[in-house]
Every structure is written in structure tokens, then in C-alpha cells.
Amino acid sequence: MRRDVFQAIADPTRREIIGLIAKKPMTPNAVAESFDVSRQAISKHIKILTECGILAIRPYGRERYCSVQPKKLAEIADWIEPFRNMWEDRFERLDDIIDNLKKDKKNG
Structure with missing residues (x-):
């Protein structure tokens, strides 16, 4: 399902995730460490941001890094x-x- 960018940025946690990753590409685990919610919740937010095209996830070695588009x-x-x-x-x-x-x- 392709999501709308405005739907994605409506959530304050997702806006905060964008702000973090805009500074430097991060792994989903590194992003999750910055929040007091479950890793699964952060994964869902990252998925939504990826579906709307704000984030891209690319493999580097054994890790996957999120970057802002x-x-x-x-x-x-x-x-x-x-x-x-x-x-x-x-x-x-x-x-x-x-x-x-x-x-x-x-x-x-």
C-alpha cells in the first residue's frame, strides 16, 4: 500500500524519526534506541515512512540503513x-x- 506523505508526517513520532535520520543514516535498531517505545512500534513507523517514500532502506554489509529521501x-x-x-x-x-x-x- 502506498501512503501519502502528509499522512506519514502527521504523527509526531514519525516526524522525530525523520529528524534523526536526516542528520545521518541509521539502522532501525539505532532509531529505536532513541525512543521509549517498542522496537516493533518503531519498525511500523519506519515502514510507513518507507511506503510513502520519505525513507529508503538500503543494505550495507549485514546492516540495513534508513536514509531520508x-x-x-x-x-x-x-x-x-x-x-x-x-x-x-x-x-x-x-x-x-x-x-x-x-x-x-x-x-x-
């Missing part, structure tokens, strides 16, 4: 970008209003 994360960033721009514009306008109120108070 930046292209999938770019999809998320591309979707968020218009909203970020909208909020930045709104905050800039709010800053202008506050500055004008301060000037009015100072001059009044």
Missing part, C-alpha cells in the same frame, strides 16, 4: 510554501500597523 520532503515544502508566504505577509502588515500605532501614540 529529500525529494519527498521537497513535496511537503512546496505545498507549505504558499502558506508560509501568506503568513509572512500578514505578519509584516501587522508589524506596520503596530509601528504606526506607536508613532501615533508618540506624536499624539
